[in-house]
Amino acid sequence: MPSFHQVKSFVHHWLYEVDDHSIHSPFFFDLYSKTVRVKRSPLPKIESLRQSLLKNETALAVEDLGSGKAVTKKTLGSIAETSLSPADFSLFYLDLLHYCNAHRVVELGTSLGVNTLYLAQKKDARIFTFEGSHAIANVALTNFEWAEQKNIELIEGNIDSTLPRFLESTAKVDFAFIDANHRQAPTLRYFHQLTRRVTEKSVIVIDDIHRSEEMEKAWLEIRQDTLVYGSVDLFRCGLLFFDPNITKQHFVWSLK
Template identity: 45%
Template sequence: MPDLRLAADYLLYRVRALKLHGVHSPFVFDLYHNVLHHTGHFQAYDNVEALRQELLHDDRQLQVTDFGAGSRSINRNTRKVKDIARTSAKPAKYAQLLFRLVNRFQPETILELGTSLGMTTSYLAEARKEAQIYTFEGCPSIGQVAKEGFKKNGYSNIQLIEGNLDETLVPQLEQLEKLDFAFLDGNHRYEPTLRYFESCLAKSHENTVLVLDDIYWSAEMKRAWQEIKHHPQVRQTIDLFFIGLVFFRPQQPEEHFTLNF
């Protein structure tokens, strides 16, 4: 049933989604043309995808602790690294979009809520090596595999914070002067998603970019996405179906886009 619902939501998204000629906001038009649908290749893609291939062939068994909504594909406490890489790692299309967003906006402070095996973290690190990245992972064994990848690729700007996100996020945010970019992929339930969003708002500013993962993953996530879109501090959102982009730019009119991606 969840897969049928997701398929129906996707069909509706494709009907609503605009292509480039339907975008009249200069900011969103430029973002769509030069970032969302950028077709060039970066060497960083090869660096991270080589790591993905290693993980997809890694037979190690891990004891998994999951504080979020869990996985639709795997429902057991012991999992192979290669199975996590196959079912939980963000596909290259979306991970590389995160790379391009960071490359475009050049944030100094980045948060990632949900490290998993560190694929998206690696893309974030490749895009802005001068940034400080704080990535949060609830499962120690998965976090250890991620740290191995960071070390192998020489990323020195990543701090991995282990533990329950409900207990680790706010203390870390309190230590930051500001938050420039955040990827929220730590929990796929309504209440935690809104709570993490509100926590990030406390350190956000007009140029902060927030990216929410799996905004149609469940009825709870759809509800959370709708509430975030209509939050009084949110000025622009872009619905790309599997992820949603949130902007706070007061110089732009309040607009909400559903774009083909």
């Protein structure tokens, strides 16, 4: 059941949502027409994997990455049902990769790797995906092998330590999807760490920006950051742009 905060955010989103008639910025008009207002069809091979995961009753011991202990047993089916990006958003992220011609892509929070497989459809991109649960990471690796996807590298461990290490050896990040620890402090920390490697053309996506009051605070602070030159609220996620040539603007849109 949605929380009071989520209902309030949903109503707010609905009230402030605009469409192409209200977008006067050439950059955002182009982005809207080429990525948001597009009809997409889910990829059958990846969706068949999602369906088989949804039916899978195998139980995994999943660590609580806050405390570092293996605390809960979850079935693969319940993880697939509650943790994965839906196909329309995974397809949208893939379109964004093409739109910004991303070559180095970071996904914080792999889960079972279904969204990762969508991102990896941009064949000339390398996808670095981060997962802290050993059991979940193993399932994702099996899925990548099954799909024979060679442009994915899974980095296992707590992002608090794996991301800074990864960024030390990385010159730039073209696209990042922050979808792991949905708390205010880690979201802000991962965002600031990633901004040290973004270029003017990079895009950062933050998942679940209206999930809780603390995610809302993180999103508000991030979209007002001096490095951010434009942002879009798609309710499920927020998009951030870093090109100083864009007039600083914030939009509220819905995925069509």
